[in-house]
Amino acid sequence: MLRALPCALIALLTGSVSAAEITTIPDAAVKQAIALRDQALKDGQAYALLESLTTEVGPRLAGGVNDEKARNWAIAQFKQLGFDKVWSEPVTFPKWVRRSESASLVAPFPQPLAVTALGYSPATPKGGVTAPIVMFNSLDALKAAKRDDVKGKIVFVSARMKPHRDGHDYGIGSPIRSRGPAIAAELGAAAYVLRSAGTDSHRLPHTGVTQWKEGGPRIPAAAVSNPDADLIEAALRRGSVQLKLQLDCGIEGDYTGANVIGEITGSEKPDEVVIMGGHLDSWDLGTGAIDDGAGVSIGMAAGALIGHLPQAPRRSIRVVAFANEEAGLYGGKAYAAAHKQEVSKHVLGSESDFGSDRIWRLSASVKPESLPAIDKMMQVLAPLGVERGMGAGNGGPDLSPIHAEGMAALSLTNDGTRYFDYHHTADDTLDKVDPEQLAQNVAVYVSWAYMAAQADGDFGSAPGAFKQNGDDD
Amino acid sequence: MLRALPCALIALLTGSVSAAEITTIPDAAVKQAIALRDQALKDGQAYALLESLTTEVGPRLAGGVNDEKARNWAIAQFKQLGFDKVWSEPVTFPKWVRRSESASLVAPFPQPLAVTALGYSPATPKGGVTAPIVMFNSLDALKAAKRDDVKGKIVFVSARMKPHRDGHDYGIGSPIRSRGPAIAAELGAAAYVLRSAGTDSHRLPHTGVTQWKEGGPRIPAAAVSNPDADLIEAALRRGSVQLKLQLDCGIEGDYTGANVIGEITGSEKPDEVVIMGGHLDSWDLGTGAIDDGAGVSIGMAAGALIGHLPQAPRRSIRVVAFANEEAGLYGGKAYAAAHKQEVSKHVLGSESDFGSDRIWRLSASVKPESLPAIDKMMQVLAPLGVERGMGAGNGGPDLSPIHAEGMAALSLTNDGTRYFDYHHTADDTLDKVDPEQLAQNVAVYVSWAYMAAQADGDFGSAPGAFKQNGDDD
Ligand SMILES: [Zn+2]
Ligand SMILES: [Zn+2]
Ligand SMILES: [Zn+2]
Ligand SMILES: [Zn+2]
Numbered sequence: 001m002l003r004a005l006p007c008a009l010i011a012l013l014t015g016s017v018s019a020a021e022i023t024t025i026p027d028a029a030v031k032q033a034i035a036l037r038d039q040a041l042k043d044g045q046a047y048a049l050l051e052s053l054t055t056e057v058g059p060r061l062a063g064g065v066n067d068e069k070a071r072n073w074a075i076a077q078f079k080q081l082g083f084d085k086v087w088s089e090p091v092t093f094p095k096w097v098r099r100s101e102s103a104s105l106v107a108p109f110p111q112p113l114a115v116t117a118l119g120y121s122p123a124t125p126k127g128g129v130t131a132p133i134v135m136f137n138s139l140d141a142l143k144a145a146k147r148d149d150v151k152g153k154i155v156f157v158s159a160r161m162k163p164h165r166d167g168h169d170y171g172i173g174s175p176i177r178s179r180g181p182a183i184a185a186e187l188g189a190a191a192y193v194l195r196s197a198g199t200d201s202h203r204l205p206h207t208g209v210t211q212w213k214e215g216g217p218r219i220p221a222a223a224v225s226n227p228d229a230d231l232i233e234a235a236l237r238r239g240s241v242q243l244k245l246q247l248d249c250g251i252e253g254d255y256t257g258a259n260v261i262g263e264i265t266g267s268e269k270p271d272e273v274v275i276m277g278g279h280l281d282s283w284d285l286g287t288g289a290i291d292d293g294a295g296v297s298i299g300m301a302a303g304a305l306i307g308h309l310p311q312a313p314r315r316s317i318r319v320v321a322f323a324n325e326e327a328g329l330y331g332g333k334a335y336a337a338a339h340k341q342e343v344s345k346h347v348l349g350s351e352s353d354f355g356s357d358r359i360w361r362l363s364a365s366v367k368p369e370s371l372p373a374i375d376k377m378m379q380v381l382a383p384l385g386v387e388r389g390m391g392a393g394n395g396g397p398d399l400s401p402i403h404a405e406g407m408a409a410l411s412l413t414n415d416g417t418r419y420f421d422y423h424h425t426a427d428d429t430l431d432k433v434d435p436e437q438l439a440q441n442v443a444v445y446v447s448w449a450y451m452a453a454q455a456d457g458d459f460g461s462a463p464g465a466f467k468q469n470g471d472d473d
Numbered sequence: 474m475l476r477a478l479p480c481a482l483i484a485l486l487t488g489s490v491s492a493a494e495i496t497t498i499p500d501a502a503v504k505q506a507i508a509l510r511d512q513a514l515k516d517g518q519a520y521a522l523l524e525s526l527t528t529e530v531g532p533r534l535a536g537g538v539n540d541e542k543a544r545n546w547a548i549a550q551f552k553q554l555g556f557d558k559v560w561s562e563p564v565t566f567p568k569w570v571r572r573s574e575s576a577s578l579v580a581p582f583p584q585p586l587a588v589t590a591l592g593y594s595p596a597t598p599k600g601g602v603t604a605p606i607v608m609f610n611s612l613d614a615l616k617a618a619k620r621d622d623v624k625g626k627i628v629f630v631s632a633r634m635k636p637h638r639d640g641h642d643y644g645i646g647s648p649i650r651s652r653g654p655a656i657a658a659e660l661g662a663a664a665y666v667l668r669s670a671g672t673d674s675h676r677l678p679h680t681g682v683t684q685w686k687e688g689g690p691r692i693p694a695a696a697v698s699n700p701d702a703d704l705i706e707a708a709l710r711r712g713s714v715q716l717k718l719q720l721d722c723g724i725e726g727d728y729t730g731a732n733v734i735g736e737i738t739g740s741e742k743p744d745e746v747v748i749m750g751g752h753l754d755s756w757d758l759g760t761g762a763i764d765d766g767a768g769v770s771i772g773m774a775a776g777a778l779i780g781h782l783p784q785a786p787r788r789s790i791r792v793v794a795f796a797n798e799e800a801g802l803y804g805g806k807a808y809a810a811a812h813k814q815e816v817s818k819h820v821l822g823s824e825s826d827f828g829s830d831r832i833w834r835l836s837a838s839v840k841p842e843s844l845p846a847i848d849k850m851m852q853v854l855a856p857l858g859v860e861r862g863m864g865a866g867n868g869g870p871d872l873s874p875i876h877a878e879g880m881a882a883l884s885l886t887n888d889g890t891r892y893f894d895y896h897h898t899a900d901d902t903l904d905k906v907d908p909e910q911l912a913q914n915v916a917v918y919v920s921w922a923y924m925a926a927q928a929d930g931d932f933g934s935a936p937g938a939f940k941q942n943g944d945d946d
Contacts, residue, residue, distance in 0.1 A: 055707040058584040065583075110538075111531040111760070114899060202675050203759070203899040227902040231760070234528040234903075286676070287584070287704070426587060426676040429700040430707075 023370035023457030025377070032454075033380050033447045036305050040443035046301035046356075047435045049077060050294060054287040054430045061284035062324030063095035063255035070280050071260050074296070074321040078262030081304040083319070085265060088258035089338055091323035093330040095255035096120050098284060099248040101222065103193070106130060107242040109235055114225040115193070116285060117247045118177060119209035119327050121221040124191065128246035129154065129220060131190045135236055139176050142183055151188035154243050155180070158195040158229050167354070167416030173197025174208075181210045181221035191245050192221040195229035200421040203227055207283050208424045209327045220247045257281075257323040259331045262300070264307040266316040266453065271342075273318040274452045275349035275407075276302065276445055279325035279332075279398055286428030290419065294433060294441070295352035295396075296321045302445035306453070313453035315347055322398040325353070332398030340405040340463075348452040348459045349403070350410040351396030352445065354419060356438040361413040362448070363389035365403065367460025373451070380447045384440055389413065392466075403466055408459035412444055496843035496930030498850070505927075506853050506920045509778050513916035519774035519829075520908045522550060523767060527760040527903045534757035535797035536568035536728035543753050544733050547769070547794040551735030554777040556792070558738060561731035562811055564796035566803040568728035569593050571757060572721040574695065576666070579603060580715040582708055587698040588666070589758060590722045591650060592682035592800050594694040597664065601719035602627065602693060604663045608709055612649050615656055624661035627716050628653070631668040631702050640827070640889030646670025647681075654683045654694035664718050665694040668702035673894035676700055680756050681897045682800045693720045730754075730796040732804045735773070737780040739789040739926065744815075746791040747925040748822035748880075749775065749918055752798035752805075752871055759901030763892065767906060767914070768825035768869075769794045775918035779926070786926035788820055795871040798826070805871030813878040813936075821925040821932045822876070823883040824869030825918065827892060829911040834886040835921075836862035838876065840933025846924070853920045857913055862886065865939075876939055881932035885917055 025033075053073060060070045071088065078086040096119050103115035134153040136142040142150075142157055157176050161169035174197055181192040196206035205225045212218050222245060224232065235241045260280065266272065278295020282288020299319040306317050322331030339346070348366070362381060364374050378388050394400045395409030403409040415437075422428045452459070460466075498506075526546060533543045544561065551559040569592050576588035607626040609615040615623075615630055630649050634642035647670055654665040669679035678698045685691050695718060697705065708714045733753065739745065751768020755761020772792040779790050795804030812819070821839070835854060837847050851861050867873045868882030876882040888910075895901045925932070933939075 051707060055704060055711070056582050058582065109529050109531065201904045203677060203902065204675065227900070227904050230904055231528060231902070234524060238528070427700070429676065429704070431674045431700050431703055 021369040023373040023455055023459065025373050025451045025455055029451055029454035030376055030380060033450045036446045036450055037380055037443045040305060040446050041439050043301065043305065043439060043442060044435065045304060046297040046438050046442045049297035049300055050289060050433060051430060053293045053297065054289050058287045059284040060280060060282045060288050062093065062257060062281040062327055064284060067257050071258055074260040074280055077300060081300060082307045083262030083264055083303060085263040088260050089334065090256050090258050091331050091334040092254055092256045093324050093327060094251045095253060096327060097249060097252050101247050101249065103222065103224065103243065103245045105232070105235055105241060106244045111231065113228045114203040114205055115222050116205040116207045117249045118181065118207060118221045118223060120212065120251065121210060121247060121249055122218050123250050124220045124245055124247045128244050129191045130242060130244040133232065133236065133241045133243050139180055142180060145187060147187050150184065152190050154191045154193060154245065155184040155189040156193045156232060158233060160195065161197060161199050161420060163199040163417050163420065165415055165417050166413060167419055169199070170197065170420060177208050177223065178211050181219060182212050182216060185217040185219040189219055191219050193243065193245065194223050196223045196225055198226065198420050198423060198425065201226050202427065204425040204427050206424045207285055220245055222247060259323050259335055260321040262303065262319045264303055264313065264317040266314055267312040268314040270316050272315040272345050272347050274315055274347050274449050275318045275320065275399065276351065276449055277320035277322060278352050280321040281324045281326055283326055283424050285426040287430065288428055289430045289433050290355040290428050291423055292325065292353045294356035294438065298352045298356065298441045298445055301442045302449055305446045306450055313450060315453040317449060317453060325398055329397060329401065332401045335398065336401035336405055339402060343402060343406045344462050346402060346407040346461050348408050348410065349395045349399045350412055351399045352412065352441065353396050354414040354416055356433055356441045357415040357418065358437050358440050359386055359412045359414050359444045361387050361389040363391045363393035363411045365392040365394065365466045366408045370457065370459040373455050377448045377451050380451070381444055384443055386444060406461055406463045406465040408461045410448060494842040496846040496928055496932065498846050498924045498928050502924055502927035503849055503853060506923045509919045509923055510853060510916045513775070513778060513919050514912050516774065516778065516912060516915065517908065518777060519770040519911050519915045522770040522773055523762060523906060524903060526766045526770065527762050531760045532757040533753060533755045533761050535566065535730060535754040535800055537757060540730050544731055547733040547753055550773060554773060555780045556735030556737055556776060558736040561733050562807065563729050563731050564804050564807040565727055565729045566797050566800060567724045568726060569800060570722060570725050574720050574722065576695065576697065576716065576718045578705065578708055578714060579717045584704065586701045587676040587678050588695050589678040589680045590720045591654065591680060591694045591696060593685065593724065594683060594720060594722055595691050596723050597693045597718055597720045601717050602664045603715060603717040606705065606709065606714045606716050612653055615653060618660060620660050623657065625663050627664045627666060627718065628657040628662040629666045629705060631706060633668065634670060634672050634893060636672040636890050636893065638888055638890050639886060640892055642672065643670065643893060650681050650696065651684050654692060655686050655689060658690040658692045662692055664692050666716070666718065667696050669696045669698055671699065671893050671896060671898065674699050675900065677898040677900050679897045680758055693718055695720060732796050732808055733794040735776065735792045737776055737786065737790040739787055740785040741787040743789050745788040745818050745820050747788055747820050747922050748791045748793065748872065749824060749922055750793035750795060751825050753794040754797045754799055756799055756897050758899040760903065761901055762903045762906050763828040763901050764896055765798065765826045767829035767911065771825045771829065771914045771918055774915045775922055778919045779923055786923060788926040790922060790926060798871055802870055802874065805874045808871065809874035809878055812875060816875060816879045817935050819875060819880040819934050821881050821883065822868045822872045823885055824872045825885065825914060826869045826871070827887040827889055829906055829914045830888040830891065831910045831913050832859055832885045832887050832917045834860050834862040836864050836866035836884040838865040838867065838939045839881045843930065843932040846928050850921045850924050854917055857916055859917060879934055879936045879938040881934045883921060
């Protein structure tokens, strides 16, 4: 879609910036950032953290058996890494539980299917739901369907995502998963199945949350793998097909987890924070290496590098391991609710939540007067292969709520070509992480974060400052 | 390992061939083979057959619910394709059944594992087997183990296969799967788990048969996926690890299936046959597209092209859809037992059972006097990218028993670079088959088979003629 030019850019183009207000990065800070960057490229800390998290904790479904274990892991790591303040802030959400799931074509060609329930799907009745399939090739086609064509049937929405560096086909797959089930439910469908929102061809379906309308109908909702979707389509080319879906899953009351926060206290302006991190929860099928153990590990490792400098940074470095991003940004929303009064003190923020392949773009939502400081950052980042994105940056999923309150933010875009091969599947495991590219991510984060902490001047954080901005991602 | 020169080659080199005995391919047959080859490259028949088999029948575990359905499918297809003789020959084997399987690390880091039982594995006791892991990096290391180090433990053998065009690392993985469990059982192990014999990094374990010594001890035996094997190794680097394995599977008496055979009757020498095909059974996890729906489809499509010629071939073209290759070559052995009296009439044979990526090599076990005829075949095959292999050819798994009786045979080697990414996993599905490369396979099979059927002279088939030969594969 067409986007408005970010307001920062407009201001610069129209020459409304006075020299006195310009935010700059002191030369010494640029030099130190370069040293940190180069140190990060050789540092195995983030990989070691990720190996530890995926091995010793593993899958981290929000509210599940490993939720508290993961938080204890994060607290212990923050302390070990030298963060001088470590604390937790409660996050409450409806706890969804997956118990079992299966599906099969039952007629005319009986075959088992690789299936996974979507987050917040209700269970099927015991014995499952068996009904004819009605297929749609897009969410729009489903929206346009007549109730008579859908009622009592299993809606199957099948649209293939292709891989792209910026992952933009998730814009196709994600709404089919998150919004499709509610639409099908309103039309009287018995259940909902989608072709996985993924770019791979493996028998590993992609889970993810689905959204219900408050008080609206809810139906069992699941994803089949891409090869299984191919099979269903092949069967449908021959005529009517009956599918059986059995899901045992659902909401079991509320759960209170926490955002776990580590801080390197600043020497001059300890109440002003530069913020980064990732979400600690993951889907339960894999070990949450790329989504989002990587983000947590990158933030921790970048923060630790700054913390180990002989001289503390001027501002504080805050790293957040967010609770329950997956089921609806609960951690990020709780953080914004708890900290919106201090939004002006959140100098600049960016979360990592798009894997850990090479970062190739920096997009900024900052005040125009701070663009020269962003240019300085780009000088340090360009040798890492990072280009300047001309769109806005919302700071990543979990920082988008506090960005919406007015925090200046960066978006650092990873190469997402293979991200949706593994995203939300059992295949999200440590072997998918390239240690070298992970180190490049740490180098990017430590560079901008350190420079932001040392900047003379700010990036425009203030209540309501960035409400109009969209995001590149 | 070092191989002896095939006897055919030695004979040629030593000049012991007299011109009168030379087997040749008439020029008209070469011309017709070229036309068939080029027709095959444009023909979608094999792909249509494979799409039909994987969609309408699906997984084909020998003796399972789809065994008879697959045979009926093959009979119907042979008839439809114009094979004028279609029949079945019984094959009996112990029927192995898979009911359920699961595994997890239980201490010190509880995590679920992606696991699959091996064919002919017994079940665990109810509640599973829980025991400490003892790891070995090779079969030799396991063989050298002391009973005290293994007794009561779960043996884990972890050796990584790398991809190669000729798939030779299966020589590492295959014996770890097929022979490891019996060795561990003799040493008193409680159960056996291997790193999958596969070259991928997906959470889809590779099944396959394991072999027990007659009257020897049997223990539950399973494979974990490569990422799960990585995880077990990561946990073991931290100390002792307890694994829990639950398998419900085992042998349920005998089952009698059948080799399904279609024939295009020859016009001059109907009792002499050129034979090709594949195995109709598959493992149950996938739909058996590359292993070995492809082989069956290639043989059927190649046979059909010859059958549709205005003039019947001189010799008969026989295509066999073999029963139960997977659990121990039952179909191939039954065929040899039933037909060994007619081995001299089996002019030349080759089975396709290594996927359907491009064929790049032809290896022959034939009498020296027929090498000029093989050279003629090579002239037709070279434009398809096929090179002449200097090793022997055993005709593929299911034809190796009749080859051992004395049938002249070719081995046509596919590019196996990605074969072991999918082999024996849930990922063996139609999307892994490239229609263009599949057509190249049909072009190869139709070419040599037609020329063999039209040859003046034979290829040396006779009782015991090729007993000394090994095979390139
Ligand atoms: Zn995420
Ligand atoms: Zn996610
Ligand atoms: Zn096979
Ligand atoms: Zn096989």
